[in-house]
Amino acid sequence: MTTTRPNTEKHSDPDPIVAYEAEVYQRGLRYQRPPFTFKPLEWEALAAERMSADARGYVLGCAGAGETARKNREAFGRWSMVARRLGLGKPRRGGKEERGEVLLPDLSVDIFGEKLPYPIACAPVGVQKIMNPDGEMAAARAAARERVPFILSTASSASIEDVAKANDSGAEQGQGRRKAESVPPRGEKNRRKVHVLFDSGIRSGADIAKALALGADMCLIGRPYVYGLVLGGEEGVAHVLRSLLGDLELTLHLSGIRSVAPEELNESVLVKEDELF
Numbered sequence: 001m002t003t004t005r006p007n008t009e010k011h012s013d014p015d016p017i018v019a020y021e022a023e024v025y026q027r028g029l030r031y032q033r034p035p036f037t038f039k040p041l042e043w044e045a046l047a048a049e050r051m052s053a054d055a056r057g058y059v060l061g062c063a064g065a066g067e068t069a070r071k072n073r074e075a076f077g078r079w080s081m082v083a084r085r086l087g088l089g090k091p092r093r094g095g096k097e098e099r100g101e102v103l104l105p106d107l108s109v110d111i112f113g114e115k116l117p118y119p120i121a122c123a124p125v126g127v128q129k130i131m132n133p134d135g136e137m138a139a140a141r142a143a144a145r146e147r148v149p150f151i152l153s154t155a156s157s158a159s160i161e162d163v164a165k166a167n168d169s170g171a172e173q174g175q176g177r178r179k180a181e182s183v184p185p186r187g188e189k190n191r192r193k194v195h196v197l198f199d200s201g202i203r204s205g206a207d208i209a210k211a212l213a214l215g216a217d218m219c220l221i222g223r224p225y226v227y228g229l230v231l232g233g234e235e236g237v238a239h240v241l242r243s244l245l246g247d248l249e250l251t252l253h254l255s256g257i258r259s260v261a262p263e264e265l266n267e268s269v270l271v272k273e274d275e276l277f
């Protein structure tokens with residue numbers, strides 16, 4: 001498993017999530033639609049229609065009778081987020097909150113000695129060329145564009161060199177420099193030796209928020225981005241990542257949670273469904 005990190009320095013747009021939302025509305029005025037639906041639970045069925053029988057068996061198949069996969073999904077449903085937002089204000093990204101404004105949540109995470117803009121990465125998924133002829137290259141390009149780390153499977157159908165190139169050369173150079181910076185200063189507060197990267201069953205922004213609140217440092221997205229790859233190649237993967245991040249941002253914003261940092265997003269923002277009634 002190899003991780004390619006996005007080049008965070010090259011992208012200057014302060015809020016690509018809001019920009020994508022605005023673009024979708026603007027295009028909608030001209031009767032142009034996004035590549036496919038924003039509803040994550042519909043992606044699987046749509047992608048299944050487009051896949052060969054072999055690819056379907058490979059991607060949609062679960063171990064045994066699928067009991068663990070089902071329980072993973074059900075576990076998310078047992079938790080709800082507690083909304084704490086009282087005031088309304090114009091959403092603002094970054095900077096200082098002025099009167100009548102509410103800052104959009106900070107989604108950045110400090111992990112492996114780096115600051116990444118979002119708390120998600122693409123999970124390792126093998127042999128992606130059976131889903132799309134551009135396979136890992138298209139998925140890695142979309143991940144780099146969206147500033148999301150891409151974890152390359154050891155069973156990749158593209159070489160590590162090609163995928164690193166798909167992530168643009170700036171990423172490699174940036175990575176080399178950042179490696180030296182990535183050693184945390186001695187005695188740094190909150191220094192953590194183990195990072196928890198959670199995956200299995202993440203299908204919405206709320207799932208990401210809940211997993212982080214329960215202790216994950218980062219969430220990996222597996223099948224959903226593969227569905228994006230099937231449905232729209234590079235654009236499809238970008239659409240999936242943007243949809244999930246937009247949903248995460250909205251979920252936190254509407255719940256009054258200001259960042260994904262553990263001081264803000266922790267078990268205190270969750271309630272167990274069976275304790276509600």
Ligand SMILES: Cc1cc2nc3c(=O)[nH]c(=O)nc-3n(C[C@H](O)[C@H](O)[C@H](O)COP(=O)(O)O)c2cc1C
Pocket residue numbers: 001058059060123124125126153154155199200201202220221222223224
């Ligand atoms: C088609 C497919 C291929 C996978 N290949 C790998 C792999 O090569 N290496 C690996 O560590 N995990 C692999 N996984 C596991 C994923 O990284 C991830 O853990 C799993 O898909 C659960 O996340 P999800 O529910 O978001 O799909 C694969 C999963 C799928 C569906």
